[in-house]
Amino acid sequence: MDTNNNSYQHVFDFPFDICLHIYWWQRQRSFSWSSPLTPAKMGGAVSAGEDNDELIDNLKEAHYIRSELVEQAFRAIDRADYYLEEFRDNAYKDLAWRHGNIHLSAPCIYSEVMEALDLQPGLSFLNLGSGTGYLSTMVGLILGPFGVNHGVELHADVIEYAYQRLEFFIKTSDSFDKFEFCEPSFVVGNCLEITPESRQYDRVYCGAGVQKEHEDYMKNLLKVGGILVLPLEEKLTKITRTGYNTWETKKIIAVSFAPLVLPKNKDNGKTKIVPLPAMFEVRTLQDLARISIRHTLKKTVGLQQGRGGGAARGGGTGAPKSGPRFKRRRMHRRRMDSVLLANKHMFLNRMLPGPMDSNNNCDAAEEERADEGGVGGGTAEEEEEEEEEREGGELRSEPTVNVLREKILGLPLPEPLKMYLLYYREK
Known part of the structure; x- marks a missing residue:
């Protein structure tokens, strides 16, 4: 007893402030691993898809994509087209991807950004850190031919890559003809060096972590009534300019972005000014x-x-709507389940003695019955499958x-x- 009492006394003699620090450290560890916001930091919030449509299905099911307009834009552009060929196998995972200067955020992040921007035809959009142009191209599908779609990117090689991907989309994708498109324009430069007297935009997105001291700089790029979406203090944040000096701020999800690259002063102490494209070009x-x-x-x-x-x-x-895709996938799984059940039934029958046929075969009759009843079917489930096939036949038969x-x-x-x-x- 004395020994136990001594051990308890030893614990309580341990400095209280250190015990408190240990306790909160353990709480912080458990929160960081269990919080539902954690997957959104680097992606992985939804399961991987087999193709672009299935990835969008998963994002919808997880409520990252909530509006039909955003869904249409995501389905129109195959995410894999923005990957280098040797990395395309990873395109439909909900993960960020980087190779050299080329970078794509996780699909769940782009989904939240597109929803938060509340895009409409004819608006002006500025993408700071435009990267591959994937987001700018999706935005252009919503803005229409009389919108404004500008991007600023730090690396010249990434802008060259973005224009290649843009040309590939316009020339080869059938989705292009389903929309009236606002083609994006990209310029090389640091987004913190934009001309001070430059015009303001209806919608602005920054694809790099913004330090608190640059928040006002970003806000000043907005028109009154405009929306700014940016990673601010480890949170994807939506800021709406409600008046000349009034703002509404909403935190969306926890994220982890590389911070903005700060401008480098020239020899004469002046920074380089980044001129943006003309706001409204005469067509x-x-x-x-x-x-x-x-x-x-x-x-x-x-x-x-x-x-x-x-x-x-x-x-x-x-x-295209997502409904028929879900129907096809369910039908495929049901058909596979029927085959597995039939095979299981045949296996169990083989384990039990049964009547022999004239060739000393006990399996043939059972296999025939399994083929007729288990796979070829007359059950209600298979009748439902046939009905679904008839309903969706037109969508599945021809491209x-x-x-x-x-x-x-x-x-x-x-x-x-x-x-x-x-x-x-x-x-």
């Missing part, structure tokens, strides 16, 4: 005609398909036709003009 008559013709044809295609009862099925203006492209190619116009209307697309 040529040719460009305006192309926008108008494509818009009119899209409306015509939409009306025709609406009268035919299949507005989004033939590659029209709407983005989507780009109706707008077919419409343009069928116009009685010279070939070069058709190619111009198609943005000289290769596909």
Whole structure:
């Protein structure tokens, strides 16, 4: 007893402040590992997908993507197209990726950013640290041809890569024809060196961690009523400018971003000024005609398909819905389950003695019954599967036709003009 009492006394003699520090250290450790916000820091908040659509399905299921407009933009652009070829296998994981200067944030982060920006057609957008252009391109699908879409990137090689990916999207993706696009423009420079007298934007996003002392600098890039989304003090933060000197701030999720690179002074002590592209460039008559013709044809295609009862099925203006994909996946799993159950049934029958046929085979009759009843089916589940197949057959049987492209190619116009209307697309 004395020994135990001495040991307890030894514990309580331990300095109280050190015990308190140990206690809080343990609490902090347990919180950092168990908090639901932790996965969003570096991604990994949702399970990996087999393709871009399945990744978007997972982001929707986890409520990172909540609006139809954002969903359509995400489905229109294959994330893997922004990866180098040797790393494409990792494209549909909810993880950030970096190779040299090329960097992509985790899909769950981009989802939260797109939702927080509350994008609408015709707005002006500034992307600070625009990187590969993946986010800017998705934003451009929502802004439409009369919006403004600018990006500032520190590394010239990354801007070159971004323009390559942008050209690839415009020339090869059928999704391009489902939207009216605001093409992004990128400039090289440090986003903390933007011309002080430069114009303000409706929406601003910064893709690097912002130090507290630069918060006001970022706010001043916004118009009244504008929205700024940035990583501030380890939280993805949404700041709305409600008046000339008034702001509303909302913390979204915990994140971990590399901090902004501070400007380097020149020999004369002055920093380099980054000139942004012109806010509103005067469009040529040719460009305006192309926008108008494509818009009119899209409306015509939409009306025709609406009268035919299949507005989004033939590659029209709407983005594909996620419902049929879920249905196909469930059907595939059910079919696999039926096969596994049938095989299990056959295995158990082999373990039990049964009647012999004329060839001393006890398995043949059972296998035939399993093939007829277990896989080929007459059960309610399989009837439901057949009904789903009939309902979704049109979507699964043929690849989507780009109706707008077919419409343009069928116009009685010279070939070069058709190619111009198609943005000289290769596909």
